Amino acid sequence: MKKLLDGGGWGHNTPVIFPHPAAAVTLVVTDPQLAELAVAIKRWGRELGFQRVGIAAIDLGEHEARLSEWLAAGFHGDMAYMARHGVRRSRPAELVPGTVRAISARMDYLPPEAAEPWRVLNDRALGYLSRYALGRDYHKLLRRRLQRLAERIAATVGPFGYRVFTDSAPALEKALAEKAGLGWIGKHSNLLDRRAGSWFFLGEIYVDLPLPADEAATAHCGRCTACLKVCPTRAIVAPYRVDARRCISYHTIELAGSIPLEFRRAIGNRIYGCDDCQLACPWNRFARPTVEVDFRARHGLDAPGLSGLFAWDEREFLRRTEGSAIRRIGHQRWLRNIAVALGNAPPSPAILAALQARLRHPSELVREHVAWALGVQQQTTAVRPTNAGPPSPRPKT
Template identity: 55%
Template sequence: MKAGFDAAQLVSQIQVWGRQLSFSQIGVADVDLSSAEPGLQAWLSAGFHGSMTYMERHGMKRARPAELVPGTVSVITARMDYLPPSTPDGWAGQELARLEQPGEAVVSVYARGRDYHKVLRQRLQKLADQVAEAVGPLGARVFTDSAPVLEAELASRSGLGWRGKHTLLLNREGGSFFFLGEIYVDLALPATSPASDHCGQCQACLTACPTGAIVAPYRLDARRCISYLTIEHEGSIPLEMRPLLGNRIYGCDDCQLVCPWNKFAARSDLPDFEPREGLAASRLLQLFGWTEAQFLQRTEGSPIRRIGHARWQRNLAVAMGNALASSGEMQESEATAMRLALEEAVSAAQARGDETLLEHITWALGRTK
């Protein structure tokens, strides 16, 4: 380690470097997360993780940073705003209004641009390299939603925000439209102060959740969450859940859009998060028409690509079925074209032997006003 090293001064310098790398805030947490283990165990025991079996396999490793990366004694935490630079005023109301347009495809805001894993990981690694240059040999490993890490717990302990009743992190200056990342280091750094809870008596997120996935304040049943159902869940979407998805085809922002703190959500200065063509304000019919080759080409470098074309079509079929059954405004010509597209997709699904997709297409064709 280089002579004259001052840990507190280094943390201040890391925060400066973080801002230069477009991070909104940098904090430091210690690695004793033992007080979070009972809550994690209760959540797993209740089965709220659904088919995300890796959550159970990892068990308490999430709450034990030094077990995941031996030698870790501090965690540098980071958050990065992701609202696109071009986001207009009144954007939250506009997003909510899109949910009332049955023929429109709604993709969660975070997933419309470049894959956040790539954006954050590269910048976190640059930050880790800068720390190593300052202090000498350093054991460091970067993460962003990519390993058994209690991200929100580490972030809240280090002052990046507090856990909202929807279980996402909230920040007084930035709402909740931001990503989290971490650098596990074998360097003792002073922890930054945690943030206090500012949700008060507000119940907006619980009331807005279309599926009732927020079963109690600070308690989420992922099995009912639209983000889980459209992204993480590989099989058949439960019948009772399908009508509740509406026209959401990848993720769901409802609990964030109604949160009063998101009037402070900040726009990113990175063009990476600008929406790609086809992932904002597109019609369901248009996206359902993408071939697998078109899907792969248009989602290259996007987080959406990971679900694959078949699951993409599964989600779109559900949304199209909901559109056909909706009393919302949609031209009859578009409804007719939807039915024809679904009917044509039946034979393609049969030819591929994709029983899951076939089931959802058949369900959609059975939906009528």
Template identity: 45%
Template sequence: MITAASGRAARLRAFLEVEAKAVGFDAIGITRPNSIPRAPERLQVFLSDGHHGSMDWMETRRNERADPQALWGDVRSVIMLGMNYGPDSDPRAVHAQKDRAAISVYAQNRDYHDVVKGKLKTLAGKFASRAGADVKVFVDTAPVMEKPLAEQAGLGWQGKHTNLVSRQFGSWLFLGSIFTTVELPADDAVADHCGRCNACQTACPTNAFPAPYRLDARRCISYLTIENKGPIPPEFRPAIGNRIYGCDDCLAACPWNKFAQVAAEAKFAARDDLRAPRMAELLALDDAAFRTLFSGSPVKRIGRDRFLRNVLIAAGNSGDATLIPACEALLADPNPLVRGAAVWALSQLMAGAAFAGLAQRHENEADADVRAEWRAVLPVFEDA
């Protein structure tokens, strides 16, 4: 029997679907706040194994991440929304261009947090007005386990690469959520359709997946180039190749991408200057030029120094001797993180005698970490 309450909830659901599409969302689903009961256990295993690396906020706010009602006790429904950011070409193609740098698809234009959050606020405002209800909006900067919730809301399933996979959009969905005090009809969860496929795992350059559906962030290039604030561990540097911000390999390898459409949202179309920028130009960026180039982009959040650390690692992997002068100039950079990465880059690009001579000219380096970079590579050339 259809009650007045259930009829109203169904009308609100229909309203949400129409308005979500009008605002620019490509997928919508609804779930209950208690629909992910295994989340606390899985999160605790992830944290206990240390797979979160230096992302301490995952530990300090683990209770809120694992339980939406711990984040907001009044929530009765979670509206999950997805926005397609599918690229117009295979993002892995740039890896063959050794003088170019690879920036993750999601960061080649405006910061998606700003785009998605703006649309969430618009939709939430319309819904709150229609429903007479309280709402809160969240993008992934908040402690919300969006991917498990999106799975329960029917948007897709968490693949073996731990990201959401959609039958309609492959691995290319930005997620956001609206928490509300209204009880809305919930959708059915989506079954896992990965089957025997492990393409995402075998595609990972640094073997960051200890098992299917498990990620060790400490080995992930996205973590190493974005979240990691210190030097990139030497054992991962060669595998990073020319990836200077994030990594799309596991996402791009997913066979479900063949059903994905190119993103309709113009704000997610890659900027021409960020599709495959020249390393030589990036190495010359001072702070002001860095901020100008990446204005509005998520890349700006890591700052010029960490960004140049990444570019220098890519330069070292390029085999391009024309980059030597730009790398050598950065041995005098004020930031030791940049100087240390420059040491490694030059050790890969220069012949032994030339590099040894360069080292002598910098024997007065005062920073302990940079001196350690010199010591780590000099023995190889001294024996040459």
């Protein structure tokens, strides 16, 4: 393999041609060059900033059945894209012909200097944004690093078939990562690593190289149900089953229309996503802060005041969210989400004034949520009910 890594073996300009994928799989265990290449790929991945890299076999039959059941139950809500592409989402070789393996890579994103999450969640004058969105958008960074990894492979073995993914195509990323040994899918549906928790991004490279596949990870949730108990809207309807229609992340990010009334109080001050199930997970005591500067919190969004955010006009929103995943929801949904949080905030003249200033907003979506928030605020001020919603619990882990 040293000859191969030095430029010999297959050669830089010689296309790598394998037999039919079904036959190629039989070479995995016996070809020492492929085994050494797999070791090198993991080393190169770490050099590029990935904390772990694994290689997955692409038989996802069990996960395909689960996806079909999840879709049939309507748990995807308005995310119609989840039902597109048929079985290509769970059959990599049908999405990218010739694929026989998936290289799965993990990159940690937990920002080291960000405000303590439970403190923010329990201060209803502040807005809570999911920790993954506090820094720059991860898509471009991961895609560039994965592309460089693919180019490093090509520089060693010559041209080969591949495609890089980072939330950019219909792929069962967590299922592939589990098969690559990077972790197991927890009861909250996030991938978990015993040594690193779940605060990380995933990316893949589909390849036509029959590399030796890693052993799939085994589950270690045991009897723990912390994530099910802490979910504010009971979106985790059973272990390993999340109903997106109840999920705060879905309502504040994916949903384009009106947030259902039944969930608005439970949303609390979560204005972009929700991390409660991850915060409650005992395995996240082992989570590691990111080393990537791009993932560090920007613009004070780790503990922002709601009134200040609500005052942003569209130009300010676009300026502050440039290069951020937050921008994708647009200014109207941004105001919609903050209006709900202001309705749940402790009553004050400043909050009432902020809401009243948006009552004539051009967007019906914004006006509706502002009117709701004003109604809640005025009722709270007049009656001071005890059912305004408890603070987010800090679970025992």
